[in-house]
Amino acid sequence: MSTAIKIENLGKRYLLTHQPSHTLREALSLRGGLAVHRLLHPFERRASSSPATLAKEEFWALRNLSFSVGEGERVGIIGHNGAGKSTLLKLLSRITEPTEGRISLRGRVSSLLEVGTGFHPELTGRENIYLNAAILGMTRAEIRRNFDAIVDFAGVEKFLDTPVKRYSSGMYIRLAFAIAAHLNSEILIIDEVLAVGDMEFQKKCMGKMDEVSHREGRTILFVSHNMGAVSQLCSRVIYLEKGHVLLDTCNVSEGIRQYINTSRAEKSVTEWRNPGGLFENPWFKPLRFGLYDGEGRRISGTVERRDKVWLEIEGMTETPDPALGVGYALYAGDGTLICQSYQTDQMGGTDELPELSRRTCLRAPVPLSLLNLGDLKFELLVLLHGRQWIIPSGSTAPSVFLRLDGILNASHYSLTKRPGPVVPDIPWALKNVPEGGER
Numbered sequence: 001m002s003t004a005i006k007i008e009n010l011g012k013r014y015l016l017t018h019q020p021s022h023t024l025r026e027a028l029s030l031r032g033g034l035a036v037h038r039l040l041h042p043f044e045r046r047a048s049s050s051p052a053t054l055a056k057e058e059f060w061a062l063r064n065l066s067f068s069v070g071e072g073e074r075v076g077i078i079g080h081n082g083a084g085k086s087t088l089l090k091l092l093s094r095i096t097e098p099t100e101g102r103i104s105l106r107g108r109v110s111s112l113l114e115v116g117t118g119f120h121p122e123l124t125g126r127e128n129i130y131l132n133a134a135i136l137g138m139t140r141a142e143i144r145r146n147f148d149a150i151v152d153f154a155g156v157e158k159f160l161d162t163p164v165k166r167y168s169s170g171m172y173i174r175l176a177f178a179i180a181a182h183l184n185s186e187i188l189i190i191d192e193v194l195a196v197g198d199m200e201f202q203k204k205c206m207g208k209m210d211e212v213s214h215r216e217g218r219t220i221l222f223v224s225h226n227m228g229a230v231s232q233l234c235s236r237v238i239y240l241e242k243g244h245v246l247l248d249t250c251n252v253s254e255g256i257r258q259y260i261n262t263s264r265a266e267k268s269v270t271e272w273r274n275p276g277g278l279f280e281n282p283w284f285k286p287l288r289f290g291l292y293d294g295e296g297r298r299i300s301g302t303v304e305r306r307d308k309v310w311l312e313i314e315g316m317t318e319t320p321d322p323a324l325g326v327g328y329a330l331y332a333g334d335g336t337l338i339c340q341s342y343q344t345d346q347m348g349g350t351d352e353l354p355e356l357s358r359r360t361c362l363r364a365p366v367p368l369s370l371l372n373l374g375d376l377k378f379e380l381l382v383l384l385h386g387r388q389w390i391i392p393s394g395s396t397a398p399s400v401f402l403r404l405d406g407i408l409n410a411s412h413y414s415l416t417k418r419p420g421p422v423v424p425d426i427p428w429a430l431k432n433v434p435e436g437g438e439r
Contacts, residue, residue: 003106004187004219005069005092010101012087012243016057061087062243065101071186072217074209076224076234076252078259081396083240085223089113089189092221107186107219110136112177121165125156125175128164132179146182153208154178168387174201181208187219188212206233225394227256227335260333260375270299272380272398279382281390282319284326284356289313289380289398291366304406305368311378314361323384326362329393332421333375340381368404372423376402 062084069075077085090096091103093111119128129150133143151157154174156167164172180188190209210233212218224230230237230252237255239247249255271290279285291299294308303309313326327342343362380398382390391397408423 002071003068003104004071004073005106005221006102006104007068008066008102008104010062010065010088010091010103011060011099012062012084012091012096013099014059014061016059060099060243062091062098065243065245067238067245067248069219069221071106071219072213073236074213074220074222074234076222076230076237076255077240078224078227078230078237078255079240079246082242084243085240086113086191087243088240089191089221089223092187093189105187108137108184109187109189110180110183110185111189111191112180113189113191119164119172119176122163124163125160125167128175129179132176133183136180136183137185138183142184150175150178150182153181153204170201177205177208181205181212185218187221189221191223202229209233225335226331226337227259228337230335231256256334268401270400270402272400279391282317283321283324283384283390284315284317284382286313286315286380286382286391286398287359288315288361289328289378289400291378291400291402299402302403302405303368305371305373305404305408306406307368309366309368309402310363311366312361312363313380314359315382316359317356320357321384323387324356325381325383325385326356327381329379329381331377331379332372333377336421338371338376338421342381344385366402370422370424371404372418372421373404373406373408376404378402 065084065088077088079085087096089111090113091098092105093109093113095113119132123131129147130140130143133146133150134140138146151160154171154177156171156175159167159171164175167175177190180190188209206229209220209222213220220233222230222233234252236250237247237252237259238245239255239259247255247258271288274285274287290312292310292312293299294310299309311328313328315326317324325342325344327340327345329340330338332338341364343356343364378400379393380391381393383392384390408418
């Protein structure tokens, strides 16, 4: 097997700058002294913060990274937030340059790292196909030859001559993926942007990636937190941790198992609070996202299926919008999506939804009695239905975790574990059958 990607001692360093820290008393004293000085010397020119007063720190997102990928391999890049996955893909896509080391690529590379990268909002879908495909390296003849297939795969024919600024994030990603998938490149790099698509389109994308890998022999690098998708698509996983390769194996199940087992500390988090400036937007800025018991206390430790657990989402709304959807995605321990739920599904038992305004706290029961034992992940989702994502699924979405333990149900005959993420308590009964066996 020929080598498509070879990485040797790769490193990427960033220089972080920090303002000096002060106590509250020192900060007030400094501000007060500065105000007095400005009053006494109103025309004095003041220099900006001197570089000497700023603390600088080196941060290595990747360091001493080495591995190779053969032609036609389907490699899943997994790891927790901050492991260096996105940095690696940006280096491979030539978006940024490495600080040290060497990357050797054999063949043309097409990348899908962010929703709508390369799209011009004022241009139509048709014009952006030509623009984006040209950016990715297609010739005009290749674009014309693949144009109909791209439009059909993306399912945007009806909106082809509409400016893409009016597209929803789902339409953006469908069109972007369709262009990247139909580019005649030898290497296809996919980040977890597929998480913003619906389930039907995700299956369609997985099928397309499987097709181009098996039939066309393309090399695929696939980054995802969805271990179910990694297990389905990939024949090898590379597990990154703090910029290093922690595990490189063709035993995909073993790689996923280690990834899940090394996240116990993360999975003890049952409450997320916004530290300040994250997710700024006028429709719904999340302030708190967590799991609580019936008395409002934050969940700690494991719970059982018979326990009562509530999920709460608190946030600020400046501009009310009837299209606003606030909810969560629920994942099993292996990354399999169990369900999604929004406040628009059912609220207050009425057909009319109350309009969210100012500071709001949404509360919903967690259906523990339907779920199988093990680890559960809740991921905050916020969107304007049919228009755009505010907080899509992915590595930047706030997440909390729950460990479900105990027994599945009260039956003395249910002694074995059940497969699958859902194990509902279904009441079975005997029905009398009349003589002769007829109903």
